[in-house]
Amino acid sequence: MIANYGYKNGSGDFFIAIDTDKCDGCGDCVSACPNNVFVVGEDPNDPLRDEPVAMVGEEHRKKLKYTCAPCKPDRDRSALACVAACKPLAISHSW
Amino acid sequence: MTDKKEFWRWKEYRWHDETMDWKNADIISTGVDIGSVSSQAVILVDGKLYAFSNQRTGSDSPESANQAINWAMENTGMTLDDIHYSVGTGYGRVNVPFADKAITEIACHARGGNFMYGPSVRTILDMGGQDCKAIRCDEKGKVEAFLMNDKCAAGTGRGMEVFADLLSVPIEEVGELSLSVEEEPEPVSSTCVVFAKSEASALLREGWPKHKVLAAYCAAMAHRIVTLLERIDVQRDFAITGGIAKNSGVVKRLEKELGLEALKSTYDSQIAGALGGALFARALETKRRKS
Numbered sequence: 074m075i076a077n078y079g080y081k082n083g084s085g086d087f088f089i090a091i092d093t094d095k096c097d098g099c100g101d102c103v104s105a106c107p108n109n110v111f112v113v114g115e116d117p118n119d120p121l122r123d124e125p126v127a128m129v130g131e132e133h134r135k136k137l138k139y140t141c142a143p144c145k146p147d148r149d150r151s152a153l154a155c156v157a158a159c160k161p162l163a164i165s166h167s168w
Numbered sequence: 169m170t171d172k173k174e175f176w177r178w179k180e181y182r183w184h185d186e187t188m189d190w191k192n193a194d195i196i197s198t199g200v201d202i203g204s205v206s207s208q209a210v211i212l213v214d215g216k217l218y219a220f221s222n223q224r225t226g227s228d229s230p231e232s233a234n235q236a237i238n239w240a241m242e243n244t245g246m247t248l249d250d251i252h253y254s255v256g257t258g259y260g261r262v263n264v265p266f267a268d269k270a271i272t273e274i275a276c277h278a279r280g281g282n283f284m285y286g287p288s289v290r291t292i293l294d295m296g297g298q299d300c301k302a303i304r305c306d307e308k309g310k311v312e313a314f315l316m317n318d319k320c321a322a323g324t325g326r327g328m329e330v331f332a333d334l335l336s337v338p339i340e341e342v343g344e345l346s347l348s349v350e351e352e353p354e355p356v357s358s359t360c361v362v363f364a365k366s367e368a369s370a371l372l373r374e375g376w377p378k379h380k381v382l383a384a385y386c387a388a389m390a391h392r393i394v395t396l397l398e399r400i401d402v403q404r405d406f407a408i409t410g411g412i413a414k415n416s417g418v419v420k421r422l423e424k425e426l427g428l429e430a431l432k433s434t435y436d437s438q439i440a441g442a443l444g445g446a447l448f449a450r451a452l453e454t455k456r457r458k459s
Contacts, residue, residue: 075313081396088315088399117272118311120448121455167399 076118078129079137079167087138088167089129089155093118095163098125105158108133108140127163141166176329178339178411182239184211184219190246195453197253198240199280199445200233201273202260205297205325206411208442209236211246215450219244220439225297229260237266253453255445259298271448273441274303274314280444281409282309284435290403293393293422294440295412297325300393302400309444313400323392325411327361328418331385334365335378346382346417353380355388364388382417390421397426405431413437 079088093116102111110133116126133140144153145168156164190196190213201208202225211219221239225232233256241247248266256264257276264270273294281292287307294301300323304313317323332339353376356367368381376384389412406428412418413430414437423429435443 074311075400077313077315077399080317081399086399117270118275118314120269120271120275121451 074119076128077167078134080135084138086167087141089137089141090165090167091127091129092163092165093122093126095161096127096159097161098127099160100127101158101160102127102155102164105154107143107154110137110140111155138168173336175332175336176339180221180223182219182221182242184240184242184244185217188213188216188218190218190244190250195253195450196246196251197255197446197449197453198237198251199255199257199276199442199447199449200236200264200267201258201276201439201441201445202229202233202236202256202264203258203273203297203441204299205329206438207232207236207258207260208439209233209240210439210442210446211240211251212443212446212450215447217435217443219246220436220442222436222438225260229263230265232260233264233266253449253456255449255452257441257445268449269452271445274301274316275311276441276444276448277301277409278303278305278311278314278444279309279447280440280442281305281407282307283443283447284409284433284437284440285405285407285431288405289407289431291397291400291406292440293397293406293408295324295393295408295410295418297411300324300396302397302402304400304403309447315396315400317396322358322360322364323389327364327389328385328412328415330361330365331368331382334368335372335381337378337382340414342382343386343414343416343418343420345379346386347420348379349383352387353384355391356384358388386415386417387421389418390425393418393422394425402426402428404428407431407433409437409440411438 074093256267261270292303
């Protein structure tokens with residue numbers, strides 16, 4: 074499942090997409106993110122799945138543009154910590 | 169002073185199948201969907217729809233959940249003790265006191281939509297009271313991709329209620345009335361309820377008739393949803409759940425913009441979430457008995 078967390082508003086699309094078929098719930102993203110955006114737990118959107126999965130924490134979903142801003146400078150941007158840490162390549166950002 | 173008529177107020181109601189006997193049932197499962205605006209309870213007897221209720225959510229989620237389930241059980245002789253498994257869903261899902269499990273409305277709408285519209289459904293758009301969800305699912309109603317916009321009430325049922333009130337048009341009649349325009353007006357420039365309302369006031373002052381203002385708002389709402397849908401790749405068949413599915417003014421314009429027709433169902437579009445919850449409850453009870 075492609076889980077899109079975030080929102081769209083007048084200034085753009087701000088979604089973090091997690092491919093839950095690729096995610097193995099290892100939690101590398103949780104420790105990699107400087108702003109603690111990710112949590113790992115039971116998949117709330119697939120109650121019959123047994124394996125844990127990564128998701129964007131409830132409190133960050135409505136303000137991702139701002140929460141993620143420190144990792145997205147205008148220039149000299151290095152790879153995003155969460156994306157780089159994810160071995161199964163399950164995380165992507167829409168902006 | 170006479171009482172002010174509440175144009176936004178939609179009809180609350182309940183239903184149960186009087187021909188069905190639940191007393192010898194193997195599994196009685198329920199789903200309770202506590203949304204931001206409306207709450208539903210659905211009772212399934214061995215996987216068949218037995219009863220449901222649909223009402224406004226009060227300020228107290230646990231109380232709304234109790235009211236919803238009690239209303240659905242009214243005159244059926246059923247009590248909470250007869251129910252084997254309950255699932256809570258919607259905004260208030262963690263506040264359903266009798267629920268065995270809370271499941272997100274995304275999973276529930278996919279499952280409920282699959283039951284209501286059949287296995288051919290691939291894209292479900294849930295247009296709720298205060299948010300909008302786009303869900304892509306497989307033939308079993310399992311979620312393949314989802315997207316939720318819950319940042320504001322723009323383009324949702326609550327916004328439509330505000331407009332019904334502003335224009336003194338009963339909410340059930342908004343859709344049809346908006347379709348009675350001879351020529352489609354330019355959509356209002358913002359779907360933000362607050363901005364759209366002030367824009368609409370200005371249009372009224374300019375002399376726009378009600379149906380034209382409603383058409384401009386319904387069109388703006390439809391357009392906003394279409395841009396949201398772009399992210400999840402709409403596939404056939406397409407269905408709409410939630411309260412806005414009952415507003416032909418939005419549905420028709422959405423269909424036109426997408427170039428796709430939404431499936432029709434004999435079920436009430438507002439119960440999709442609770443129905444999905446009840447279907448999960450049945451599956452989870454079966455799983456529990458096996459282990």
